[in-house]
Amino acid sequence: MSFFSHKHMVKHLSKSNLKVRAFAFALTALFNLTFLTTSAFAQDGGMSAAALEGEKLFKANCTSCHDMQNKMTGPALKEVHTRRSDEWLVKWIRNNEKLRASGDKDAIAIFNEYNKVVMNNFESLTEDQVKNVIAYFKEWKAPAPKPGTVAEAEPKANFYSESTLYILLFLIVILLVVLLVLRRTKNSLKNSYNEMTGTTEEVAEVNPKAAAFRKWVNPTIMKLGIGVVVLLALASYGFYFGVTEVAVQQGYAPEQPIKYSHKLHAGDLQIDCKYCHSTAEYSKQASVPSLNTCMNCHKGVQLRDKYNGEVSPEIKKIYAAMDYDVESGKYGEHPKPIRWIRIHNLPDHAFFNHSMHVKGAGLTCQTCHGPIQEMEVVQQYATLQMGWCINCHKERKIDVENNPYYEKLHAKIKAEKDNKNSVYSKYFTKDGKISISPAENGALECSKCHY
Ligand code: HEC
Ligand code: HEC
Ligand code: HEC
Ligand code: HEC
Ligand code: HEC
Ligand code: HEC
Known part of the structure; x- marks a missing residue:
């Protein structure tokens, strides 16, 4: 315009x-x-397809214990490909137990160095998938700090x-x-x-x-x-x-009962969003994690160095809520859940489903929630207005080719490729590719979003 x-x-x-x-x-x-x-x-920095695939696998399976730059439960992995051969890495990642049992010196040494903390075996990953992860290690570059921007924000x-x-x-x-x-x-x-x-x-x-x-x-x-x-x-x-x-609710950022920081956990420590919001991929709700999830790390991470030998006061709140006694390491019988203040909230008459958007459409969390990994305190980034939903449904494309959910639709459209009079002809671009937005597939119908 x-x-x-x-x-x-x-x-x-x-x-x-x-x-x-x-x-x-x-x-x-x-x-x-x-x-x-x-x-x-902004566009994504150039990584090969293999490395991009590897990055996904790494984020999904490994970031609960590993970070590229920082030592967490496991070692920092940014230079691991320089100290180990590809072959060793494949063996270690798929089954480190077997590698140790075979008497491999390096495997035993690193296991001892990390106090015999056991890393999971990943035999569910194929050799090619593990090689993609290694490709990611090789092509990984420290992210340049870009305050206030995300790779895929919805402008x-x-x-x-x-x-x-x-x-x-x-x-x-x-x-x-x-x-x-x-x-x-x-x-x-x-x-x-x-x-x-x-x-x-x-x-x-x-x-x-x-x-x-x-x-x-x-x-x-x-x-x-x-x-x-x-x-x-x-x-x-x-x-x-x-x-x-x-946009009354946009920017809403209430103070929470525990000073939990996404910038620290999702940004600096690079913990995958789905480690905590595990249901986002397969259910309607993205659910806030229970304190048990926090305890996976905070049983150990107490930050005593920072507080003259005392447990961090914020982490004490987790212990108090869990009725956990640090000295004895035992849980009491009177836990009382933390009441996180809900930030995003659609009115009851509107229906929204995470799995459909995260898994189905392959959208990143940041597309709708903004740069959460840079927020000390979460704030509502999008308006969550009807117009916001509709706009995206008109602009985005559905990946009908690679999504099993759209297999039938894809087959139907493809069969009509050369038929100029077909109702489907409008879905073909000039170079013969299929291009269809959620809107063209009915995602503007009132009943899709309203009960
Ligand atoms: C439950 C925590 C955990 C998870 C999940 C995990 N690791 Fe590990 N990893 C460790 C620990 C701990 C070590 C250090 C050796 C040990 O104690 O077994 C390690 C060691 C390694 C090493 C060897 C590092 C070196 O310096 O030689 C590599 C490579 C590695 N992990 C890759 C991965 C990959 C890839 C994934 C995901 C597919 C993954 N890890 C998932 C905990 C984990
Ligand atoms: C270590 C656990 C953890 C990780 C990792 C994590 N979150 Fe959270 N998230 C929480 C907790 C706890 C809350 C509730 C407290 C708050 O709002 O800060 C929350 C709240 C949120 C909310 C607001 C929920 C509401 O009330 O509307 C969004 C959105 C969110 N997280 C998105 C993300 C995204 C995106 C990522 C990855 C970049 C992520 N989270 C990573 C624990 C986590
Ligand atoms: C994968 C491990 C991991 C998980 C899961 C995790 N944290 Fe943490 N958290 C850490 C680490 C590591 C630090 C310390 C970073 C540093 O060195 O300052 C930390 C720091 C904190 C701090 C700052 C304490 C202070 O006084 O500076 C708070 C508060 C906190 N976490 C709350 C939580 C809550 C609440 C959850 C669950 C929703 C959670 N964490 C889940 C690893 C984790
Ligand atoms: C297409 C946009 C979109 C995407 C992508 C998206 N969300 Fe949401 N999210 C929303 C909306 C809209 C709500 C409010 C839902 C409601 O009130 O029913 C919400 C609410 C939430 C909440 C509050 C609890 C709930 O389920 O209502 C959390 C936590 C959250 N999202 C985390 C995530 C995480 C983590 C991801 C990535 C895995 C993600 N979201 C991806 C739009 C999105
Ligand atoms: C950033 C883009 C984006 C935003 C914002 C968004 N959606 Fe979607 N939505 C999609 C895409 C893409 C699909 C197609 C999903 C697929 O490929 O399976 C979709 C599909 C849907 C469907 C399924 C339609 C069908 O035909 O079955 C519903 C319902 C839906 N969205 C509701 C909402 C609501 C409600 C909101 C706002 C609160 C919203 N969406 C915001 C991108 C978006
Ligand atoms: C893609 C999802 C989507 C579709 C399609 C959709 N709506 Fe909505 N609608 C919403 C959401 C989300 C809200 C809540 C927005 C808010 O909080 O103000 C909403 C709010 C409304 C409201 C209340 C307005 C208000 O200010 O609270 C009405 C009335 C409404 N929609 C009517 C319709 C009608 C009629 C249609 C069909 C022509 C339709 N909607 C189609 C998502 C949708």
């Missing part, structure tokens, strides 16, 4: 002056650029943001500048015309102020001026309405 087309603008500006034309062209280009930049978003989800306001203000300033420049150009054109023809326009006028005003009010400039005013009014109204009436 651009408010003025190039042609339209030039017609109104001047029929003869090249300078003005060039200026107008530059301006329209600038307008279009501003709109384009608002919808541009349009956040229309009612500060940046929208800045862009609107920026456009208004530009329009005002155009107005000014046009006025000057018009005057100087008129001057040179007068010089050439030797005309002087100094006709006696009863009221010189009125004359000056009339000269100023050129129809083109007047139209532009009105345009600016209308735009300004509409923009501020729209923005005000968007902020105050619609």
Whole structure:
């Protein structure tokens, strides 16, 4: 969308002056650029397909104990491919127990170094899958800190943001500048015309102020001026309405009963979201973890160094809630659950299913929840308005080819590939690929989202 087309603008500006034309062209280009930049978003750094696959496997299976850069339950793995051969790694990862039993010195040494903590065997992973994980180790690079950005944020989800306001203000300033420049150009054109023809326009006028005003009010400039005013009014109204009436819950970030930090756990320690929100992949709800999950680590991680030998006061809250006695290491009989304050909450009449979006559509959590791994305190990132759901359903594509859920649909569409009269012909792109959005597959029907 651009408010003025190039042609339209030039017609109104001047029929003869090249300078003005060039200026107008530059301006329209600038307008279009501003709109384009608002919808541009970052791309993933280049990793091979194997390494990307490996990254997924690593995040799903290993990050509860390993981090690439930091020692956790297991060693940091960023340079492991330089100290071990590929063959050794495959054997270790698939069955470290067997490798140790075979008398492998390195395997026994590292096991002892880590106090004989047993790493799981991963025979469920094929050799090729393990090789992909190794490819990921090799191609892994320390992430450059990019404050406030995520690889796959939903730019349009956040229309009612500060940046929208800045862009609107920026456009208004530009329009005002155009107005000014046009006025000057018009005057100087008129001057040179007068010089050439030797005309002087100094006709006696009863009221010189009125004359000056009339000269100023050129129809083109007047139209532009009105345009600016209308735009300004509409923009501020729209923005005000968007902020105050619609997105009431966006940015909601209540203080929680334990100062649990996603930045620390999901960011610095790189614990996989699904380690704690394990149901997100296969059920409607993404569920907040029970304190048992925390205890997997916090039985041991007490941060006594940081608190003069005492257990961290925040971790004590976990123990208190679990009725866990640190000294004896025993659980009492009176646990009382922590009441986390719920942040995201759709009204009862709306239906949302995580598994459908996480597993079915393959969306990352960050697409909808923003850069959670950078948040000390979780806040609601998207509006969660109906328009937000609908927009995405119109823009995204369903991967009908590789999703078993859409096998039948895919077969039906594919069978009609060469039939130009088929209802399915609109789903083919020019180069013969299938492209279908959730919207085209019925995801705009009221009953899909409303009980
Ligand atoms: C339950 C915790 C746990 C999980 C899950 C885990 N590891 Fe480990 N890993 C360890 C521990 C602990 C060690 C150190 C050796 C030992 O004590 O057995 C280790 C050692 C390793 C080593 C050897 C490091 C070296 O310096 O030689 C590699 C490689 C490794 N793990 C890869 C993986 C991969 C890949 C996965 C996921 C598929 C994974 N681990 C999952 C705990 C775990
Ligand atoms: C170590 C466990 C753990 C990990 C890992 C974790 N979370 Fe959480 N998450 C929690 C806990 C506990 C809460 C509730 C307290 C809070 O809101 O901070 C929570 C709350 C949330 C909420 C808000 C829930 C609500 O009330 O609406 C979202 C969204 C969320 N997590 C997303 C994520 C994402 C995305 C990741 C991965 C980047 C992630 N979490 C990783 C434990 C975890
Ligand atoms: C996979 C291991 C792991 C899990 C699971 C885990 N944590 Fe942690 N957590 C850590 C580590 C490691 C630290 C300490 C980081 C450091 O060195 O400062 C930590 C630090 C903390 C701190 C900061 C304490 C302080 O005083 O600085 C709090 C609070 C905390 N965790 C709460 C939780 C809660 C609540 C859960 C469960 C929802 C949880 N953690 C689950 C590993 C874990
Ligand atoms: C397509 C958008 C979308 C994606 C992708 C998504 N969520 Fe959500 N999430 C939502 C919405 C909408 C809600 C509010 C649901 C409700 O109130 O019924 C929510 C709520 C939550 C909650 C609060 C508990 C609940 O289930 O209501 C947690 C925790 C959460 N999400 C975590 C995650 C994690 C972790 C991932 C990635 C594995 C993820 N979400 C992916 C949209 C999404
Ligand atoms: C970031 C994009 C995105 C957002 C935001 C989003 N969805 Fe979806 N949704 C999808 C995709 C993609 C699919 C297709 C899923 C698949 O491939 O199986 C889908 C499918 C669905 C379906 C199934 C439709 C069918 O035909 O069976 C429902 C219901 C749904 N979404 C509800 C919601 C609701 C409610 C919200 C808002 C609270 C929402 N979605 C927000 C991307 C999104
Ligand atoms: C993709 C999912 C989706 C579809 C399709 C959808 N809605 Fe909604 N609708 C929602 C969500 C989510 C909300 C809750 C938004 C909120 O909290 O304000 C909502 C809210 C509403 C509301 C209440 C408005 C309010 O401000 O609370 C009405 C009325 C409504 N929808 C009607 C419809 C009708 C009629 C259709 C069919 C033409 C439809 N919806 C289709 C997701 C959807």
